[in-house]
Amino acid sequence: MTVVLAIRCVNGIVLASDSQITDPGRGLSYPAQKLHPLGAHAAWGGSGSRAALYDIEQVFNDEADAIIEEKNLGHALQARVLPILKHHYENFISEVPGQEAAGTPATYILAAGYAGEVPFIVDLDPNGLVAHHEETGFQAIGSGAPMAQQAHALLSHFRMTEREIDYGVVAALRVLDALDATSPSVGGPMDLCRITPEGAHHLSPKEVDGIRRQVGRWVELEHQALDRLFDGK
Numbered sequence: 001m002t003v004v005l006a007i008r009c010v011n012g013i014v015l016a017s018d019s020q021i022t023d024p025g026r027g028l029s030y031p032a033q034k035l036h037p038l039g040a041h042a043a044w045g046g047s048g049s050r051a052a053l054y055d056i057e058q059v060f061n062d063e064a065d066a067i068i069e070e071k072n073l074g075h076a077l078q079a080r081v082l083p084i085l086k087h088h089y090e091n092f093i094s095e096v097p098g099q100e101a102a103g104t105p106a107t108y109i110l111a112a113g114y115a116g117e118v119p120f121i122v123d124l125d126p127n128g129l130v131a132h133h134e135e136t137g138f139q140a141i142g143s144g145a146p147m148a149q150q151a152h153a154l155l156s157h158f159r160m161t162e163r164e165i166d167y168g169v170v171a172a173l174r175v176l177d178a179l180d181a182t183s184p185s186v187g188g189p190m191d192l193c194r195i196t197p198e199g200a201h202h203l204s205p206k207e208v209d210g211i212r213r214q215v216g217r218w219v220e221l222e223h224q225a226l227d228r229l230f231d232g233k
Contacts, residue, residue, distance in 0.1 A: 003144030003179055003186055004034060004045035005152075006112040006121045008137035008171050012165030012196040013112045013119055016172035017045045018144070018180065020187035035191045035202065039064035042113020043193040043200050048140035049105040052088045052096050056081055056109065068115050074130035081109060082128050108141040114197045137161040142184050144179055151175040159199065169194055173208065174215045 006019040017034040028108035035045045036057055046053040059080045060067070070076035088105040106126040113120060121133040123141055133139040137160065152175060160168050169192060179186040192203040192211065203211070211212065 002142035003140060003148050004110050004142055005140040005145075005148050005172060005175065006133070006138065007109060007152075007160055007168045008112075008119060008121060008134060009160055009163055009165040012168065012194065013114075013121065014168040014172045015043045015045060015110070015193040015195065016176055017142075017191045018176055018186045019189050019191055021050065023115035031187070031189065032178065033191070035069045035193055036060065037064070037200060037202070038111055038113060039068050040199050041167065041197070042068060042111060042120075042196065043195060043202070044106060044109060044111035045141075046109045048107030052084055052105055052107045055084045055088075055210065056107075061083065068113075073111075073115055073120055074124075074132065077111060077124055078128060078130055081124055085128065093204070106212060110139060110141045113195045113200060117197050130202060139185060147179050147183065147186075148175055151178050152154065154219075165194060165196060169203075169211055169212045170218060173211050174218065177207035177212070177215065192198055 002018065002021070004015070007014045015035060019031045019034060021032045026125050030049070035043055038044045038060055046056065063080060067073065067076045067080065085105070086109060092105045108126060109124040111120070119134055120137055123131050123133065123139055138152050140152070155171055155175070158171065160171050172192060173190060176186070176190045180188060189205060190208055193209055194201045194203060
């Protein structure tokens with residue numbers, strides 16, 4: 001299972017993902033990098049066919065600046081991704097003798113960052129349709145996306161779109177850790193990218209550990225608030 005999510009804050013965007021890959025055809029799970037740079041001021045992640053995602057990564061590495069600079073960023077992503085998806089769909093063998101569970105070429109892309117001073121959160125589905133999520137301030141893709149959407153809804157009263165990006169980083173990790181605790185197919189290490197108009201910063205494992213301590217403090221403060229809920233009743 002894969003989950004890649006984006007949270008928009010008042011002064012930046014957080015892109016985050018787990019790192020567990022499940023290969024149903026071979027009954028294997030293993031860690032893999034799911035977040036990648038998209039130039040200096042954006043990043044992207046994907047779910048689905050690893051072969052298709054590899055080809056997309058090569059194109060994005062070569063053409064990141066051109067993509068970001070285009071007037072319609074969604075169309076720019078479409079123009080690069082659709083030929084790759086079509087190639088993999090056309091050459092996908094859906095039924096292999098002796099193999100009950102096959103992989104799938106169905107691939108989703110989620111990109112977030114800044115084009116100049118303008119923030120964007122854009123996804124591309126396996127049908128090639130583009131959707132923008134800057135206004136809602138949240139989007140998730142992958143088989144873990146429904147659970148991520150639910151976790152985000154449970155945190156909606158914290159109004160992350162009105163808070164500084166440091167809060168968004170903590171919220172993103174809290175959502176991922178919650179999915180890790182409830183789903184055996186979501187697993188770490190967790191990958192976080194902190195994006196502002198000044199640039200995109202991919203957090204190191206040590207930095208993620210520091211954010212996780214902030215998550216623990218957040219949970220502790222919630223416990224304290226709940227313990228005092230009926231004080232003065």
